[in-house]
Amino acid sequence: MKNVPTSRRALLGFLGAGAAAAGIRLWGDSTPVRAMETGSAPPLPLRGPLPEFAGITRWLNTPKPLTVADLKGNVVLVHIWTFACINCQRTLPYVVRWHETYAARGLRVVGIHTPEFAYERDIENIRRAMEQHRITYPNAVDNRFATWKAYNNEYWPHLFLADRQGRLRYDHIGEGAYEATEQAIRTLLDA
DSSP states (O other), rough: TTTOOHHHHHHHHHHHHHHHHHTTTEOOOEEEEEHHHHHHEEEEEOOOOOOOOOOEEEEEEESSOOOOOHHHHSEEEEEEEOOTTTHHHHHHHHHHHHHHGGGTEEEEEEEEEESSSSSGHHHHHHHHOHHHHHHHHOEEETTOHHHHHTTOOOOOEEEEOOOTTTTTEEEEEESHHHHHHHHHHHHHHOO
16 A cells, blocks of 8 residues: 555554544444534533552642542543644644633643553653643553553544543543644533
């Protein structure tokens, strides 16, 4: 096959671009969900409980480790990212803005920094990246990929959104769908 990407990141970008162009994302049950392009609320089906933050080696921007139980009563946006990923870097301004805009209304953003490369495991490198991107919300360092696995994740970046009862209601892989994601946040905050 001609022009088929061979590196993992290139392949994920190639596949992600195709899915994004089609406006399709898949959840674990392989049920296709067409992204909303009208600005109206996206469908927010129940998808099970928000998984616990497992095997975290360090928490940043929080005085104590967080648990899912600590977050109940809030709408929770979990952002799985790594600082050297260009797709993550492009997503961060939106996540930071959502935190700044909606925290007072009950949105709790939790970053899960899961490294792709060895230098991304270094706490000081993570702190510098968080400072550079103005990240003030809690971030878990998932160097062992335990939370990554608990969320059955395979991609950077990945957003998971849970309602105030701790139930997953929405997720998005990669860049884009910023309007649909923000509408889902508002819908859950207003529920």
